[in-house]
Amino acid sequence: MTIVLSRSADHLYWISRYMERAENTARILDVSDRMGLLPTSTSGGEWDAVLQITGDIGAFHQKFPEASAANVISHLTLDADNPSSIYSTVRAARENARAERVGITTEMWEALNSTWLEISNLTAARLASRGYRNFFDWIKERSHLFRGASVATMLRDERYHFLRLGTFLERADNTARILDVKYHILLPDTEDVGSAIDHFQWGALLRSVSAYRNYHHAYKQVITPINVADLLIFNDSFPRSLHSCHDELVTLLDDISGPRGNEAARQSGEIHAMLHYGRIETVFKQGLHEYLSDFIVRNNQLSSEIQAAYLVAH
Amino acid sequence: MNSGKFFDEMRGTDGSVREAYKAIANWLETVPKRELNTRRKEAEILFRRMGITFLVYGAGAPSERLIPFDILPRVITADEWSLIENGCLQRVRAINAFLQDIYHNQDIIKAGRVPAETVMTNPKYRPEMQHLDLPGDTYVHITGIDLVRVGEREFYVLEDNLRNPSGVSYMLENREVMMRLFPHLFSRHRIAPVNNYPDLLLQNLRAVAPPGVEQPTVALLTPGIYNSAYFEHVFLADEMGVELVEGQDLFVRDDHVYMRTTHGPVQVDVIYRRIDDEFLDPLVFNPDSLLGVPGLLSAYRAGGVSLANAIGTGVADDKAIYTYVPDMIDFYLGEKPILSNVPTWALRKPDDLKYVLDHLPELVVKEVGGAGGYGMLVGPAASKAEIAAYRERIIADPSNFIAQPTLALSTCPTFTDKGVAPRHVDLRPYVLTGINSTVVPGGLTRVALREGSLVVNSSQGGGTKDTWVLRGPRTGGAS
Numbered sequence: 051m052t053i054v055l056s057r058s059a060d061h062l063y064w065i066s067r068y069m070e071r072a073e074n075t076a077r078i079l080d081v082s083d084r085m086g087l088l089p090t091s092t093s094g095g096e097w098d099a100v101l102q103i104t105g106d107i108g109a110f111h112q113k114f115p116e117a118s119a120a121n122v123i124s125h126l127t128l129d130a131d132n133p134s135s136i137y138s139t140v141r142a143a144r145e146n147a148r149a150e151r152v153g154i155t156t157e158m159w160e161a162l163n164s165t166w167l168e169i170s171n172l173t174a175a176r177l178a179s180r181g182y183r184n185f186f187d188w189i190k191e192r193s194h195l196f197r198g199a200s201v202a203t204m205l206r207d208e209r210y211h212f213l214r215l216g217t218f219l220e221r222a223d224n225t226a227r228i229l230d231v232k233y234h235i236l237l238p239d240t241e242d243v244g245s246a247i248d249h250f251q252w253g254a255l256l257r258s259v260s261a262y263r264n265y266h267h268a269y270k271q272v273i274t275p276i277n278v279a280d281l282l283i284f285n286d287s288f289p290r291s292l293h294s295c296h297d298e299l300v301t302l303l304d305d306i307s308g309p310r311g312n313e314a315a316r317q318s319g320e321i322h323a324m325l326h327y328g329r330i331e332t333v334f335k336q337g338l339h340e341y342l343s344d345f346i347v348r349n350n351q352l353s354s355e356i357q358a359a360y361l362v363a364h
Numbered sequence: 365m366n367s368g369k370f371f372d373e374m375r376g377t378d379g380s381v382r383e384a385y386k387a388i389a390n391w392l393e394t395v396p397k398r399e400l401n402t403r404r405k406e407a408e409i410l411f412r413r414m415g416i417t418f419l420v421y422g423a424g425a426p427s428e429r430l431i432p433f434d435i436l437p438r439v440i441t442a443d444e445w446s447l448i449e450n451g452c453l454q455r456v457r458a459i460n461a462f463l464q465d466i467y468h469n470q471d472i473i474k475a476g477r478v479p480a481e482t483v484m485t486n487p488k489y490r491p492e493m494q495h496l497d498l499p500g501d502t503y504v505h506i507t508g509i510d511l512v513r514v515g516e517r518e519f520y521v522l523e524d525n526l527r528n529p530s531g532v533s534y535m536l537e538n539r540e541v542m543m544r545l546f547p548h549l550f551s552r553h554r555i556a557p558v559n560n561y562p563d564l565l566l567q568n569l570r571a572v573a574p575p576g577v578e579q580p581t582v583a584l585l586t587p588g589i590y591n592s593a594y595f596e597h598v599f600l601a602d603e604m605g606v607e608l609v610e611g612q613d614l615f616v617r618d619d620h621v622y623m624r625t626t627h628g629p630v631q632v633d634v635i636y637r638r639i640d641d642e643f644l645d646p647l648v649f650n651p652d653s654l655l656g657v658p659g660l661l662s663a664y665r666a667g668g669v670s671l672a673n674a675i676g677t678g679v680a681d682d683k684a685i686y687t688y689v690p691d692m693i694d695f696y697l698g699e700k701p702i703l704s705n706v707p708t709w710a711l712r713k714p715d716d717l718k719y720v721l722d723h724l725p726e727l728v729v730k731e732v733g734g735a736g737g738y739g740m741l742v743g744p745a746a747s748k749a750e751i752a753a754y755r756e757r758i759i760a761d762p763s764n765f766i767a768q769p770t771l772a773l774s775t776c777p778t779f780t781d782k783g784v785a786p787r788h789v790d791l792r793p794y795v796l797t798g799i800n801s802t803v804v805p806g807g808l809t810r811v812a813l814r815e816g817s818l819v820v821n822s823s824q825g826g827g828t829k830d831t832w833v834l835r836g837p838r839t840g841g842a843s
Contacts, residue, residue, distance in 0.1 A: 054626045055613050149589050151598035152608045160413050167412070208626060308627050360626045 052207040054153075059212040060361040061150035065162070066200070066216035068143035072136045073193035074224035075126055076186040078103050081232070081258030083182055085251055086119055097122045099235045103227045104134050123182060128174055136189055140169050153209045157199040165192040211302045212360070218302070219353045222295035223346060225259060229282045230342040233275065252278055259290045279338060280330040292345060293325040299352075306360070314355040321348050371515050371774040372786055373438065384439045384834060385777075387552045392436075392777070392784055400779050403435050403545050410541050431534065432827035437542060437549070438776045438789060438809045442836025445556075447517060448793060449803045451703030452509050454693060456795045459524065459680050461696035463503035467493045467676065477691045486685070487733070488678030490641065492648065496665055498674055499572040500799045505672035506565070506636075507795040508532070508808070511703065513774040520706045520771060522790065524689070526681040527673060528638050531808040531828075532794050533596040536561060536603075538830040539806070554835040556805035562603035564796050564804065565636075569604075571798030572670045573633045580633035582606045583623060585614070587639050587655045597638050607632075611639075616659030619666035634670045641675050683732045683766045684710055706771060712763035720767040721758065724751050729758065729767045742818060744770050773818055776829065778811055788812045790820050791831065805833035 082096040097117040101107040109132065114121040129135040133142075144166040147159055177185055197217065204210045232255045252273040256262040261281060268285060269277045286293040300322045303315045324345075333341045374385040381389040411430050440448070465472050466483050473480045483489055508529025510522040539558055543550055566582060573580030586597040588610050601608035613623055614632065622629035637644065643653040645660040663669050679685060687708045690701045709716035709727075720727060729741040741754040758765050775786035793807035809829040810820035820826040 053607065053623070053630050055607055055609060056624050056626055057610065057613050059626050152602045164413065306626070310627070
């Protein structure tokens with residue numbers, strides 16, 4: 051059995067959570083940026099939606115009067131005072147990594163450290179001239195690099211399991227939020243159903259979770275809201291779906307085990323069963339929003355339970 | 365190039381290249397300055413990528429900096445090394461014997477060789493250590509002895525650094541970077557490797573585990589990420605494959621120390637602590653310290669855990685006690701010192717004080733407990749006003765100061781903005797002691813990058829160099 055300090059496990063868990071969060075914030079901004087290019091986007095509703103997903107509308111409005119593209123992007127990319135900006139999440143990931151240099155490989159450290167060095171030297175002007183989309187792509191690449199370096203170089207011991215826990219808890223949370231908020235933004239305009247604009251918007255949502263081609267492979271038909279929800283929630287071969295994330299989580303918790311983790315394992319098993327045996331038709335009857343809200347709460351409870359069992363020093 | 369005023373390690377006074385530097389000199393003649401510049405930039409990128417930085421505290425928020433690295437190596441012959449090695453081993457033997465003695469019978473005080481008050485009233489003397497027996501009677505497990513060279517075979521010891529000497533990670537990483545940048549130079553020399561240092565360190569730490577522990581668990585205790593040497597703590601823990609712990613990760617129960625892990629408490633037998641005595645245990649020392657572990661001293665005294673270095677070693681690297689090391693070598697070993705002490709005036713003595721006040725512009729004056737090159741006066745480099753201000757400080761509290769002659773530090777070829785030029789250097793070899801002692805062939809060479817400067821501290825514009833010990837017929841090893 052490997053010895054892992056509770057504090058180390060905590061750092062590892064947060065390194066990957068923050069990197070995953072940085073990537074997902076970039077994805078959310080990316081999809082809104084794409085949608086903003088459409089002629090219908092006059093209300094600016096997609097930018098409000100971004101703030102709903104990241105959950106910091108309050109903090110935003112203390113600084114900015116309106117949720118314009120420029121304001122939201124500035125708030126969520128380089129703002130050092132906003133703890134949910136990409137800048138801050140990369141910094142937090144790197145700070146956790148700095149405290150945990152012993153537990154990660156050189157490749158992982160260098161991937162994180164060079165990302166931080168680059169982003170900390172970036173100015174708003176340089177970001178704008180480089181193009182937002184390029185920046186979002188770059189963040190996604192850096193997150194892939196870090197994750198790839200972890201998978202390719204890290205010893206498969208408990209440290210690795212804690213690192214992966216952070217990734218999948220964060221990813222499940224983000225996928226659920228993106229789907230919840232975007233779904234309601236997109237749905238009301240019934241007259242657009244099946245139109246080019248509709249296709250573009252759902253397409254953008256799928257692209258934001260790298261699921262556009264996956265969708266077509268999996269469903270082999272035009273984009274329908276119910277299939278999009280099915281893909282993002284239940285499809286266990288799509289790696290960003292809630293089901294896939296919880297497939298990983300249930301295995302990871304089983305690998306870590308020990309009597310401290312009994313309750314976490316039980317909760318994880320329960321969520322997994324819900325995703326494994328659930329059907330999208332039932333979800334739509336209950337209400338998608340209610341279903342996703344309930345999922346987000348359960349996912350959070352599980353992460354609190356993991357922290358209490360393993361990450362807080364006893 | 366060589367004024368003759370200082371000993372140059374590459375060239376004699378007639379300009380001829382010394383044997384050890386022949387290959388380096390040949391290479392320097394052919395390599396374009398442009399290439400050296402490129403290599404220097406590459407080195408900087410490597411250090412930054414590896415995250416080898418230290419924190420500088422000054423006005424405003426602490427900033428992460430790189431210590432400047434000079435890409436030209438310093439070369440030491442096998443013969444010179446054996447002098448350094450034997451001198452360092454001798455010193456560490458005598459110092460360990462001294463610490464064992466003053467914390468037990470105090471024979472050296474009874475014999476009148478070291479004044480009782482210099483030991484007993486010393487703030488680094490720890491009464492808690494009295495009559496405590498340590499595994500192997502070893503007090504200092506890790507020593508970084510600061511040496512300066514002034515002639516062909518003339519080395520002086522500046523300081524012994526018996527508490528928490530740092531810098532060894534630079535010795536190791538400098539070598540790593542040099543091997544990447546200049547592999548061809550390594551094939552042209554026979555350079556003693558240094559990269560087994562972490563292994564040796566671990567071996568020595570395990571050797572001093574409490575008696576009866578078969579498979580000791582070692583941990584490195586750090587003050588945390590805001591410590592200026594944090595990078596080194598991470599590096600050493602990683603290289604040794606031991607846990608890097610903070611005070612909050614440890615607790616004491618029934619005179620044993622445990623780590624808090626994801627699977628509950630795990631016992632720790634040996635702690636390589638990079639926290640000063642004053643912060644180790646808030647129950648005994650500084651109650652405001654959040655860095656230490658409550659109850660650690662009690663566990664230590666009960667023999668439940670070993671600490672490296674031991675508590676209370678600071679009493680022997682105080683600048684006032686330093687003057688007695690030659691006496692210790694004579695008293696405990698019956699030997700003549702291999703490495704010389706720098707002649708030192710202790711200003712608590714009225715005669716010494718008078719002499720020093722009369723000769724301030726020629727001397728270096730330091731605070732007794734000072735470190736890092738802060739708060740010292742370098743007479744020849746100081747202005748009249750600075751000397752006058754320092755004089756006031758001395759007169760206010762003479763016993764807080766010592767003075768030494770300004771040493772003619774040797775010079776080594778260094779790559780500067782104006783090309784290759786001699787710069788002053790010192791050397792810190794590292795001595796490891798468990799039951800026996802070893803000096804890893806190499807060390808940290810610090811170089812004063814400013815032309816003419818004699819201050820090598822990184823906080824004062826110093827840089828580092830890779831230090832090559834050439835293998836001769838005999839290779840360095842254990843004593």
